[in-house]
Every structure is written in structure tokens, then in C-alpha cells.
Amino acid sequence: MELYFLGTNAGLPTTQRNVTSVALRMLEERRSSWLFDCGEATQHQILHSPLKLSRLEKIFITHMHGDHVFGLPGLLSSRSSQEGSPPLTVYGPQGLKQFLEVTLGATQSRVTFGLDIVEHAGGLIFEDEQIKVEAAALEHRIESYGYRMTEKDRPGSLNMELLREWGVRPGPEYGKLKNGESITVDGRTITPDQVLGPPKRGRIVTILGDTRPAPGIDPLAAGADLLVHEATFTDEFADLAQKYYHSTAVQAAEAAKKAGVGELILTHFSSRYKDPEQLQPLLDEARAVFPNTQLAMEHETYPVRPAQDREKD
Ligand SMILES: [Zn+2]
């Protein structure tokens, strides 16, 4: 499970950075990736990345501002030209359905795969045996949401040495033990607790849409291993942040600290910060409040590590 940033800029693209989009890659866990927001030219960014359109399983839209959705019709059209693309679900606030129907309809774009568009107003968005997605409203000029992904606990590792010693070969028997079933081999009954390590705790990733400090952030981010928070401005422009319903890097760090997250990644930078060096003050200001902070860099990968593992590093 890892994050791959495709766009980290607010409002408009610059020559250095594209508008917002980030992928949650879960190739090991579910052989697919999820996309969060899809600013214009996200598909071009994907061409320069290890991501594949056909492997996209879900797209979550935080809010309907253009810098977060203008890339969606183009991306869906391009995915349609790839034969055999599996179904895809797009989740987002009210207006998403109309936006896609109008843009795809007016351009007579044919979607060749099963496209499900789900409008929501927060709450439980998706759940299966692996993961749960919840959303809650933030505070922005228009309806904006954050998403909290909670991975379910996974079975612990099998003690291979002991199993080999007892004559159990890799195969279906291993699966049974992992599922909590006992097996019998050569007249010996082996119970899962004899050979199975402690369960691996599921990770929590929270990705927020545009927002200024809001009560909805804390429950979404509480105890998350990784929080992605917008940081449009440095502290110097706190008044602008307030006025335009955005956050400063310090406010993002304060939210991370309050929620007790493992790690904070800042994104959605104002285009006033043109060069990478100009982003350094954002990082410095945030780290003064919450040390385990990083800046989102496009085409870079950020593994989602359980917070307790990191302490051992
Ligand atoms: Zn934005």
C-alpha cells in the first residue's frame, strides 16, 4: 500500500507541478489502484508513471472544483479505448453525475466499461472484506469531503519452519490455517494458534479535500497512519487561507498533531510557490508543530507504513 502523487498544485498548474491527484496503489493487497481527485491532465501524468488506467478500480472525488475534476472526462474516455478495461466506480459529491453526463454526452464519448457513478453526502462509502472507506464533510467554499480508508486486520504470518517440521507442505492447508481452521496431517491435529503469528493490524490512510480547519477533520484523521492534508499557504498568508477556505501548513500540522497520526504529507500548494525551494518554508513551519511531515512530490512514492513499525526504524 503506497501513495503516488500525480498532481500537487492548487488552482492552476505550473511548469513544475500539475493540479491535484493522488493514487493509492494497492497492488499487493487487491491488484488495483484508487485515484483521489483527477485534475486536468492527470492522464498525462499517469503516462509518466507506473500506473495503468486499466488497473484503476475506483476514483474518489473530494469536491467539484475544476482543479480536482477537469481531468475526469478525458481519463474515462482514454480508458474506454483500452479494450477489456474492467468496471470502474467514481464516488463524489452531488453534481458529479451531471458533470460526467454532460461532458461525456456533449462530446459523444462512448464509455466501453461498466461505469458506476455514486454521489454521496458522507458516511460509509464502501466496504468489503479488505477495506472500508468513510467520508465526512470539511469546510470549503463548496461541499468538500475527506476520505478515511481503514484496512481490515490481516492474519499473521505462518511459522513455516514448524510446519515443514510437521510435514505440512505449502498449499491449501496453509490457507485453511490462515482462515482460522485446524488441519490434520499424519494423524496430528494442528490448530492455527500453534503456527500463526499475531494478526497484522490494518492501516488507516486519510486523504482530505480542500478545507480550512474544520471539526470534520479530527474524526477522519484520528489515529491514521498517514494523513494527506492540503497546505495551500505559509503562515504569512493565514488571512488568505481563511478567506479562500484553505489551510496553512501550520494548520495542517496542528490537525495531524491533534488527531495523533503517524505521518503527515502536505499537498495542494499555491502556485505562488513556483520552485521546489520555495516550498521549503511550508515544510519548516509544519515540522515545527508536527515533526513527521513530508511534502508531496509528484512522481514520488510514499509507502503507507503502520505507525508502530516506524517507531522501530
Ligand atoms: Zn483545489
Ligand SMILES: [Zn+2]
Ligand atoms: Zn477547492
